[in-house]
Structures are given as structure tokens and as C-alpha cells.
Amino acid sequence: MRLLFINRYFYPDISATAQLLTELTEDLAAQGETITVITGKTAYTGGHSVLPEQEIYKGIRITRVGFTRFGRSHTLGRLADYLSFWISAFVNAVRAKHQDCLVVLSDPPLLSVLAALVQMIKPVKTVCWLQDVFPEIAVRAGVLPEGFGARCLRRLAKWSLRQMDQVVVIGRCMERHVLSEGVQSPSVTRIPNWADGTHIKSLPRSQNEFLRRHNLVNQFVVMYSGNHGVVHEYETLVALLRETRSVPELCFCFIGEGTWKKRLIETAQVEEWPHVRFMPYQPRSLVQSSLSAADIHLVSLRNDMEGLSIPSKVYGALAAGRPVIFIGPRGSETAALVGEAQCGYSVEPGDTQGAVQAVLAGYEDRALLEQQGQAARLFFSRRFDRKIATMSFHQVFQRVSMAAAARCLNATVLSPPPRSG
Numbered sequence: 001m002r003l004l005f006i007n008r009y010f011y012p013d014i015s016a017t018a019q020l021l022t023e024l025t026e027d028l029a030a031q032g033e034t035i036t037v038i039t040g041k042t043a044y045t046g047g048h049s050v051l052p053e054q055e056i057y058k059g060i061r062i063t064r065v066g067f068t069r070f071g072r073s074h075t076l077g078r079l080a081d082y083l084s085f086w087i088s089a090f091v092n093a094v095r096a097k098h099q100d101c102l103v104v105l106s107d108p109p110l111l112s113v114l115a116a117l118v119q120m121i122k123p124v125k126t127v128c129w130l131q132d133v134f135p136e137i138a139v140r141a142g143v144l145p146e147g148f149g150a151r152c153l154r155r156l157a158k159w160s161l162r163q164m165d166q167v168v169v170i171g172r173c174m175e176r177h178v179l180s181e182g183v184q185s186p187s188v189t190r191i192p193n194w195a196d197g198t199h200i201k202s203l204p205r206s207q208n209e210f211l212r213r214h215n216l217v218n219q220f221v222v223m224y225s226g227n228h229g230v231v232h233e234y235e236t237l238v239a240l241l242r243e244t245r246s247v248p249e250l251c252f253c254f255i256g257e258g259t260w261k262k263r264l265i266e267t268a269q270v271e272e273w274p275h276v277r278f279m280p281y282q283p284r285s286l287v288q289s290s291l292s293a294a295d296i297h298l299v300s301l302r303n304d305m306e307g308l309s310i311p312s313k314v315y316g317a318l319a320a321g322r323p324v325i326f327i328g329p330r331g332s333e334t335a336a337l338v339g340e341a342q343c344g345y346s347v348e349p350g351d352t353q354g355a356v357q358a359v360l361a362g363y364e365d366r367a368l369l370e371q372q373g374q375a376a377r378l379f380f381s382r383r384f385d386r387k388i389a390t391m392s393f394h395q396v397f398q399r400v401s402m403a404a405a406a407r408c409l410n411a412t413v414l415s416p417p418p419r420s421g
Contacts, residue, residue: 001401002034004096004124006089006114007105008067010039011057014281016227016312017107017131020193027390029059033397036061036096038089042069063092082108093118100401101125109134110153112160112167119163125400127166131193132231133157133177133308140304141230158182165400168393170310171333177307189396192333193312194389195319197381199284202321202373203292210289214277219251220363222325223294225282226313228258233300233327238267239352240327244359245273252298255279255290291320295369296344296362301328303349310334315384318343321377323369325358341379343372
């Protein structure tokens with residue numbers, strides 16, 4: 001198969017979708033598939049890019065397109081970045097020759113519209129790998145005002161998803177939402193996100209360089225590792241930090257970047273929290289060490305984001321064999337998997353005391369902590385390891401390709417023979 005992928009970030013970027021797409025395409029290329037990726041020149045975390053426009057990485061052909069770089073701090077600038085990448089990617093997708101299937105993610109938003117338009121211009125099957133549901137996320141986060149523009153974007157999004165040969169969703173709550181939007185059930189496949197279980201494993205404290213480097217060896221570490229975005233619960237986290245600042249040897253580590261990290265840093269400085277540390281994204285070579293440095297991992301999601309986004313940071317925590325405290329809606333995929341795995345606690349947003357009790361349960365009972373960590377890794381190995389997910393994707397692409405081939409064969413058989421002159 002000849003597969004063309006589009007996402008704004010890809011190797012060597014460290015954002016969640018970049019890492020997932022890189023691992024998926026690596027495994028597909030290893031299976032002998034022909035892979036091309038259209039992506040951007042800049043990194044998720046900003047900075048000046050020196051990446052080449054064309055590159056071959058592990059047999060994957062990478063085309064990097066330019067787009068504006070106003071950043072995420074202003075809405076108009078962000079929209080300009082989205083639109084400029086969208087246009088550049090669309091032009092390159094139309095020009096790409098001999099592609100069997102076009103696969104789009106959801107960064108920037110509405111890449112499904114791009115795929116639907118490309119499909120109208122050239123014969124190619126389309127798959128949307130839906131990581132986030134736009135424009136609904138933007139509306140509920142207050143980034144996009146409710147009104148005529150939002151209604152138009154909703155109609156575009158619904159129309160484009162209905163045109164896809166397959167829509168891959170990453171959780172049950174997202175599947176329910178997509179089906180409620182009118183996408184037909186046979187066109188929807190659920191494949192959860194994952195982590196690489198060979199790269200991320202439980203690392204004993206005595207072997208953990210991250211703990212020694214950051215003077216955390218004698219601390220009970222509660223970690224939030226990943227994006228601090230608009231979809232994630234913030235207020236309950238702040239209340240949890242306030243309520244636990246007097247607990248001895250308790251340390252909260254926030255690793256990553258995002259819209260509310262600056263606010264959290266300012267609050268920590270004003271209120272002089274002694275038990276909170278902030279760190280940037282860690283390089284891939286240190287991920288196992290950093291994730292294993294936690295005694296407990298925090299994962300959060302706003303109540304109104306149920307079905308629209310699923311935090312991918314939970315899979316790294318499970319791979320590291322660490323318990324999870326999820327602060328988010330009961331109907332979310334993350335709440336379901338924490339309950340099924342029996343690897344931690346789910347707390348609804350606003351339930352500060354529930355969050356405090358969940359932290360203290362592990363803090364006071366290390367045997368329980370160990371039991372939940374083992375359950376986390378076991379559940380991960382059965383459900384969320386990289387090889388399981390990428391094989392599922394391979395099967396989806398084969399199914400789409402075979403369906404296309406069958407339709408072509410039927411059209412050939414049913415077409416009338418040419419008349420003799």
C-alpha cells in the first residue's frame with residue numbers, strides 16, 4: 001500500500017501526536033508499506049527549525065511545508081498558522097502521485113475537510129484519525145465564540161467526517177460523539193492511543209537518574225507529564241496543591257508546556273508553594289526515567305470535554321507501571337480504563353477532597369501503591385502497547401485498500417464490452 005499522512009508535527013518533534021504518528025509510520029514501513037508524510041517545518045514547542053524540506057527517515061519520505069509562526073498565544077495568530085499549513089498541505093496532497101490512501105489527523109483542525117476535498121479531485125481512499133473533535137473543543141474552551149462561524153465549521157466538520165472511508169476514534173466516549181453526529185457505524189473504528197512498552201518500563205528508584213538529578217530520591221512524587229492544555233482540568237489541580245502543601249516529603253512535578261502552565265507557576269510563586277516543581281518537556285531518551293520517577297501520575301480532563309479529547313499521557317503512566325489519579329468526567333475513556341485496570345482512582349472535577357484522599361491513599365500505603373502499579377503495567381501490556389495499536393491500524397488500511405480494489409474490479413466486470421468496429 002502507498003499511504004500518505006498529514007499532520008502538522010512529526011519526527012523529530014516531541015508532541016504527543018508527532019510521537020504517535022512517527023511510531024505508527026515506522027511500524028508500517030517495517031511491514032513493507034510505502035509511507036509519505038506531509039508535515040510542518042517547525043516544532044510544537046517553538047524555536048527556529050533547521051529541518052530539511054525533504055528527508056528520508058527509516059524508509060519514510062517526509063515533506064515539510066512552511067506555514068506562519070505566530071504561535072498559540074493569540075487566537076488570530078493561531079488561526080493564521082492553521083490556515084497557512086492547511087493550504088500548503090492541501091497543495092502538496094493534490095500534487096502527490098500514486099497514493100492509495102490519504103490519512104489525516106486533527107492538527108490543525110478540520111484536516112478531514114482537506115481529505116474530503118482531495119478525494120473530490122483525485123481517486124484516493126481517505127481515513128481520518130481523530131485525536132480531537134473540532135470545532136466543538138474550541139467553542140467549549142472559549143477560543144471560538146458561539147455564532148455563525150462556529151455553526152458553519154460544525155457543518156463542515158460533520159460533512160467531511162461522513163465522506164471518510166474510515167474514521168478512527170481513540171475512545172468509547174469519542175465514538176459515541178461521532179456516531180451522534182451522523183457518521184455511520186461501519187465507517188467508525190476505535191483504536192486507542194498507546195505507548196511503546198519496549199521503551200517505557202518500570203524503573204526501580206535505585207536506578208533512576210532523574211530522581212537523583214532533581215533531588216527527588218527522598219520525595220513522594222506526584223507527576224503531571226504532558227500538555228497543560230485548555231481541555232485539561234485546572235481548578236481542581238490548584239485546589240489539590242493548596243490542600244497538600246503541608247504534607248512532608250510530598251512533591252508535585254509538572255513536566256511539559258501548555259496554556260495554563262504559566263498561570264500555575266505564577267500562583268505557586270505568589271502562594272509560595274514549597275512542594276511544586278516545574279520542568280520542560282523531557283527528551284525521548286529520558287522519558288522512561290522521568291515517568292518512572294513518579295509514585296503516582298495525575299491525568300485531567302474538563303467535564304465539558306468528554307468525548308472530544310482523551311489525554312494520551314495516561315498510556316505512558318501505565319507503561320511505566322505507575323498508578324493514575326484521573327480528575328475528569330465519569331463517562332470519559334480514561335475513567336473507564338482506570339476502573340477496568342484497577343490501577344488508581346477517578347475523581348470528578350471539583351471534588352478536591354476526593355483528589356486529596358486519592359493522593360494520601362498511596363502516600364500512606366506503599367503496598368497498595370505497588371499493587372496498583374503492577375495492575376497498570378499488566379493492563380497496558382494487554383491493551384495499549386504500541387505493537388497492538390499499530391497492527392490494528394495496518395488492518396484498517398488493508399481493509400480500506402481491499403474494499404477499493406473490490407469496487408474497481410466490480411466496475412470492470414459490470415462495464416459493457418467495447419463494440420467492435
